Amino acid sequence: MADRGFVVSRLPGFTTVALLVFAALYLPILVLVVFSFNGGDSLSQWGGFSFRWFAKAWENDQVKDATIRSLWLALVAAAIATAVATAAALGTTRRKPFNGQTFIYVMINQPLMVPEIVTAVALLIFFAWFKVNLGYQGMGYLVAAHAGFCIPFAYLPIRARLESMDLTLETAAADLYATPWLTFRRVTFPLLLPGIIAGMMLAFVTSLDDVVITLFVKSAGQDTLPTYMLGQIRRQVSTEVYAISTMLLALTVVLLTAFFALTRKRD
């Protein structure tokens, strides 16, 4: 008011703390990225800029296998999760509240509320029974587990998109004697598509990031990139692991930027 430059919303010290927090959040990641370009043999000494650890990771067959497996798993799990989440979002929005709707919400969000380690152990017990009695050791377990915990991440952006969508176009289509299926295919689906893609991206990143559940569910020889990295650190952190981290980080940033471009509200 009377004071010059008095801003109501300014609280002393808050900006300083916030800027320190941002610095603290990014400094470690930055150090990791810089050191992944270290040409030296040991992490402790800087041996000049070099791509050698990236090249080494690239030539490592275990890394190659784990990368392909991670990407394949994330793609399949995200596709399944997105498909069922889209159906569920259509089923739970834009209609009168119905019996069991809260139950469905709680079920769908359940993976967000249970600590990962608990889900992981429960799945270990459950799938161990199948592995022993059916003898099946394939990727099916990982696909099911990943699809499961990805569902809420796909569901939330799709539901948000549906809730902000205008109903009138669909009503108009129905008035023009379009069947429900035709209305969905020609009107609802194209409008919903950005939400579906956004949901699938979040599901993809979530699956790609998972360590704990994968660690407990995988059978022998089914390492993903994160479980491979965790295994490496047991011996000794190597610059190669940092190089893999930098590549994974770059992928995450690209996907997130695309996600925000998709979900940004148009002015």
Place this chain on the structure above:
Amino acid sequence: MASQAELERDKASDRAGWLLSSPALLILAVAAIGPLFIMLVYSFLIPGEYGNVEWGFSTDAWTGILFTRDVFDDTLRLEDAHLTILWRSVKLSLLTTVFAFLVGFPTAWFIATRPPKARALWLFLITIPFWTNLLIRTFAINEIIRAEGLLNTVLLWAGLIQKPLEIIYTDFAVFLGMTYVYLPLMVLPLFASIDRFDMRLLEAGYDLYASRWQVLRRIIVPVVKPGIVAGSILVFVPALGAYVTPRILGGGKQMMIGNFIELQFGQGRNWPLGAALSVTLLIIVTAALLIYVRFANRERGHG
């Protein structure tokens, strides 16, 4: 009054809601919820010699959480190793939550008070660490605090210390790592509630001669409480079940309950005890969530 046709339509709409949700529910039943019940059953079985279980009813796993049976006279003694791990988990998770709030609140406030364009950018900057792989972030902290890490190198070079600080593989390292890793989970819900905060309330407060501290304590905090509670839950729950961060930064010595559960399924070969500990963890988390729901509902009732 609803006509017969309207009732029929509502019923059809209910059915469609369930039908469309059923594939998602089916996957969740197999890959998330069902296994939890089976785990509960396993906590009442007898441990097998090489892991897994033998079928037979036993409550040993449950008493085993707090007690050990003496081999000689069969009496029960308090198991302090388990209690230590439980206590460390709760303590470190609480410390993480409190510290994350102390630095997270100003951060969320800062973001929420930027002009719209800049706000989107700052929000994006807080989201990137949030979506960055947990392992990468833990490696990053490891790189900073390990014996030959950046922190020690800089401090030694500056002559502030004579020998490297031993931070890594301590409780403090785990606390630091967890705060770093879970901080965005605190900032995001806080931002959401501060963003809706009506800044005119501040003007009113200042007009009535409130100091900045009074404004913060008496106006801001009560209004954004739902965000505070949500952020605290979002940090506390994963911190309590943390596995990766204590394993890397605690070096296997400073175990938390998550690591201890894993141990029972690996070297420990005591699946029922592992299952019982998991159920215990789940109960603590559920209790925390119930408190949250009560808080949230009370706020809504008032608003």
